[in-house]
Amino acid sequence: MKENDPLQIKSVKRKTLANQVIEQIIDLLLSEQLKAGDKLPSEMELMEMLHVSRPVLREALSSLEALGIINRKTKEGTFFSTKVGSEPFKIMLALSVGDIDNVIEIRLTHELGLVGLAAEKISELELKKLSENIEEMEQTNEDYTEIDREFHRIIAYSGSNSLTEGMIDPILNMYDKTLENIALKDRSKSKTVQQHKDIYHALLNRDPIEAYRSMYNHLDHVRDRIGRSVEDRRIN
Template structure:
């Protein structure tokens, strides 16, 4: 470990915004490929010496990185870079868009259209079986089906086998579900959703990325129109009432 730390190159930080600069320097260990995901960071004493900062400043920087899911600490073992991208950074960013329905739905649209194309190339037989079971479950349920709907999209997202998009999908779906919770169940169309899920499933089963893309677009565009237009109309009517 000592020999490895001798080869680590980092710049000392200036007095202003010390914690932020320390964060930048620690992240640069990944960017410069001196360390990789899952690797152990230098000890606190080593980092303090390399960066020329105090323990409180270093702990502030490490605390911020831990909150973002970039690092994690193991008792008696030390601090490690996370193995893959987590959902926390995306959850925090999306929190800034609460209430902006257009932005949330457009983010989901751009994310999932790319994912379903990759899924058509990579989805396994086991994942296809899970999708089929999910559709059967949605058809049979009597009541709210948001959780089942969400799981359908998660299966597709994870079948794309991309660690970055895996970290993004849950915060996006969470934010979308919060919007859908405001739509009464009687105003949703489960039969239409099941029909569109089946179209996506069959495209994936055929390993056809173009058909999968088109089917997913039709599904999410239908959802966008079902959510945005009624809410915009409702808001417009409320504004007229205020006047």
């Protein structure tokens, strides 16, 4: 799109006006008329282009802001976000809360892809953080859930990809929320530490295949423990 070309946007019908406004604004991104970080037209301009009232437009903009798609800055205007927010992903995951199989599968599919990417892109600083994280888990005598979570978060962020950054925390949060009332069987810190070490060494060697294999072994072990714990709870 050339800099001075007028934006192509449709006027909307009265039915579900706010939803139609949302669709038209998002279409500015999908059609590449505007890009992430670009400033949207003013409220007055959008009202004229869409043929809607100020309350309808503001309702739509508030929804878009809540979803992390736009940012409204006082005296500066409204801008498309520069990277994907986690709110839409949180909403989608919220619909699956309590569905253990779905939550485990989304974690498997997401993290197996991330660890392969990490093997290619992880920095020396991030490798150092992983090593320190493993050492911290080995030494603690308390609950190590948050240390475990941080290990997976470091790997996710090492890919330097704004899409994955917006997804990993909602996945881990929903995973913890789903399992908070399940007493996991056979939780062995030493086994978890060893599995984390296997993942770390694969990343250290920049070996995406071994990193994938090690992460799969780790998450599959967790899946097995969860399955046995859930079955015991059903029996009892």
